[in-house]
Amino acid sequence: MEVQKVVSIETVIEFIESHLDGKLELDTVAAAVHYSKYHLHRMFTETVGMTIHDYVSRRQLTEAAKLLVFSKKSIIDIALICGYESQQAFTSVFKAMYKMPPAEYRELGQFYPLQLRYYLHKEAHNNMNFTSDDIKLATISDIPAWMELVRMVVDGYPYLDEADYLAKLKNSIEKSQALILPLGNIAIGIMAFSYNTGSIEFMGVHPQYRSYGIPKLFLDKLMNEYLPQQEISTTTYRENDKADTGYRNELKQLGFAERELLIEFGYPTQRFVLPIPE
Template identity: 70%
Template structure:
């Protein structure tokens, strides 16, 4: 049977998805599922990795972005359809996340989602994970890998799926794509570069982001694939409202801030972890 908490959160997600055209507030959601707003807030954040408010905003703006590209509806109408009471309020919210105005986004005609609907596993995998559970990905893993990518799209602005899949195939062929799968559940994935020592992509299922899986992947990478190398990756800049906690996760893993970048038109920042190199030298 499904754990009751998962059923509760699935009900919340369904309610949100059915009401993206209006205001979705915590009090209303709590009444719908017959729990206190404090319980629902805590369980939703723990399970999905962001608050109900953040999830709603991201889902509404994603639907708005889709309409901007694939419809000819006026921007003010799209604002109303997606739960905003005025075009100025919609423009401010949209630019905070997409970094350009709705009009500029429509002109570019390139849709990418901020947040797709979260699909939960029917039950958490009740086992302990270790580095030995992480293996090289195979071509037959691509479908399951992409399912996870869609769940963590919030961490990768401007992600183009078709381009990503082609790059993923190359990574699998070159043996630099790692996957953690248990009981037919993909918990995490990582793609990296032998040449640059960079983590090109790391995604952990929202239900397992607080289980230490990120550190397992990092330890596996450092110990078995690119030892004695500086490890780098990029993520959101400080105070970017689109960040759902990825900067903080990297800092907890020992990464340090480096230069500011623009990647695919989006402002990011490079993070570097090199302290493990000194640890290896000191142990020799």
């Protein structure tokens, strides 16, 4: 990925992060960074893996959730602070993403993010050929890079409690159930799995590398070396869930089939299964 392109998107992200307390349309952002909105839309989506609209919406809702838990501001004030024109509009979008209305979320008192700020890497470029041999078992020293990537892909995993996740990650590393694809001091991809259940507990790919076929490399590694001749399963959002940024479609493209509907952390999810190869 071109360094200049990454720098440009970093500038866009910086502008967005500095203006989360207002209405941020594509036209507004494009004018502020001096790009045509069509060029900016394409460049941002290619680099970040989601549209500016989705990124802004998820970031504003995350800031709203933070205010609901850690401030005493009224819901209407929070709605206005986070760029919504009415409490009704804010409540509708918040409920669609957090699966509960703002008042109930506030009463629960447990903050978790829908989307954290993206930090991109200038080292990324288009001419990298990764193979499954580049994937290795993670060690304790990989935890900082691993957690940085977790924060980047939190959109795929609702209800992230970092302290709880970190404890589970250390356990996975100790049991040789955590795989990582490193590039220098960053993680390009990560996967935690279970030998006992054959389940993928967590899989994330750096947004700048989503077009490199990384999930397939991890899946090949898992099937060939760690869970041979074993049914592999994972869970993700249900069909038509507005919180899904493309994870269902990715699993289907990898060959996973839909199974039973579940509820996890209050979220309606669905189990997906990759059948044993014949």
